[in-house]
Amino acid sequence: xxxxxxxxxxxLLNVLEWACTEGGGGRVLADVTVVVLxxxxxxxxxxxxxxxxxxxxxxxxxxxxxxxxxxxxPLKSLRALTRLxxxxxxxxxxxxxSRYVQLLLSLVRPRRLTVVDDGTATMEFVAQLTRGERLxxxxxxxxxxxxxxxxxxxxxxxxxRFTPSAxxxxxxxxxxxVIPPPGIxxxxxxxxxxxxxxxxxxxxxxxxxxxxxxxxxGVVDRAPYLEAVAELARTHGATRYFAHRRExxxxxxxxxxxxxxxxxxxxxxxxxxxxxxxxxxxxxxxPSTVVHTLPLALVGTxxxxxxxxIAPEWLRxxxxxxxxxxxxxxxxxxxxxxxxxxxxxTAVTREA
Numbered sequence: 001x002x003x004x005x006x007x008x009x010x011x012l013l014n015v016l017e018w019a020c021t022e023g024g025g026g027r028v029l030a031d032v033t034v035v036v037l038x039x040x041x042x043x044x045x046x047x048x049x050x051x052x053x054x055x056x057x058x059x060x061x062x063x064x065x066x067x068x069x070x071x072x073x074p075l076k077s078l079r080a081l082t083r084l085x086x087x088x089x090x091x092x093x094x095x096x097x098s099r100y101v102q103l104l105l106s107l108v109r110p111r112r113l114t115v116v117d118d119g120t121a122t123m124e125f126v127a128q129l130t131r132g133e134r135l136x137x138x139x140x141x142x143x144x145x146x147x148x149x150x151x152x153x154x155x156x157x158x159x160x161r162f163t164p165s166a167x168x169x170x171x172x173x174x175x176x177x178v179i180p181p182p183g184i185x186x187x188x189x190x191x192x193x194x195x196x197x198x199x200x201x202x203x204x205x206x207x208x209x210x211x212x213x214x215x216x217x218g219v220v221d222r223a224p225y226l227e228a229v230a231e232l233a234r235t236h237g238a239t240r241y242f243a244h245r246r247e248x249x250x251x252x253x254x255x256x257x258x259x260x261x262x263x264x265x266x267x268x269x270x271x272x273x274x275x276x277x278x279x280x281x282x283x284x285x286x287p288s289t290v291v292h293t294l295p296l297a298l299v300g301t302x303x304x305x306x307x308x309x310i311a312p313e314w315l316r317x318x319x320x321x322x323x324x325x326x327x328x329x330x331x332x333x334x335x336x337x338x339x340x341x342x343x344x345x346t347a348v349t350r351e352a
Contacts, residue, residue, distance in 0.1 A: 201277020
């Protein structure tokens with residue numbers, strides 16, 4: 001049995017892309033069960049429910065498993081999934097940094113393990129795996145909290161599961177420009193399922209702007225971000241702002257008031273929204289997953305993707321030391337995109 005664990009809409013999309021590649025001939029592999037471990041924020045849950053509908057339409061079995069909530073929910077979920085995990089010959093995961101998924105991996109020794117894209121986090125995963133480092137999300141500081149220390153043995157076991165052996169095959173299904181460690185099989189994600197099911201899109205005359213959650217994750221100060229969005233909209237004639245699913249309502253209200261942009265909360269991952277259309281002839285983005293995935297999803301159309309770099313002075317003082325280098329790497333390695341210089345304020349007021 002092929003058993004997949006996903007925690008975000010993009011991960012579920014990429015499981016479908018993997019299943020299409022695995023099935024061959026444009027057909028989704030039938031023997032796939034996807035366990036959805038939904039986050040708590042409403043926009044992510046809404047997109048996951050829509051993606052689950054699409055997956056079921058393709059013949060994929062989808063199981064919705066609440067793993068967050070009160071203190072007893074994770075343990076109940078773990079008990080409910082243990083037998084399913086132990087019966088799986090092949091496990092597919094979308095987030096190797098997830099502590100919950102790492103815990104599940106520590107309970108089993110799968111003969112085949114596939115990691116599908118979780119956006120740009122895949123780049124950091126591969127880099128840390130290659131360097132032999134502990135798996136830590138790029139935007140986090142430290143990593144020595146009591147919770148981190150308690151889960152360190154679980155993380156270490158999970159990390160060993162990502163190491164190929166005579167008894168275990170490890171694969172990476174990705175659209176990111178990465179070179180995996182020796183022994184891990186690289187399978188390119190070309191978004192063939194997305195292109196076969198949606199589009200080509202109707203193109204509008206103007207530009208669309210893609211939002212980011214860098215403010216919400218504590219990487220970028222809000223003031224320069226809002227000013228940069230306003231400048232991009234003025235310069236390129238953008239009329240719509242596609243909100244990231246984790247952007248706060250309060251920030252989006254402030255952005256709408258300051259720029260006049262129409263705020264769009266997508267009900268599906270942007271790759272599907274763009275392919276389905278209508279979409280602007282130019283799509284503007286900050287460093288994010290879409291600067292790598294949209295050119296693939298929109299191949300054969302006349303849509304131009306442009307990425308605006310993050311200026312160092314936009315970063316919060318508490319941002320991870322790795323933040324600037326990671327974000328620069330996201331744009332430097334993007335293919336088939338136009339690179340825009342960051343807007344620079346004459347004075348930047350840092351937020352506390």
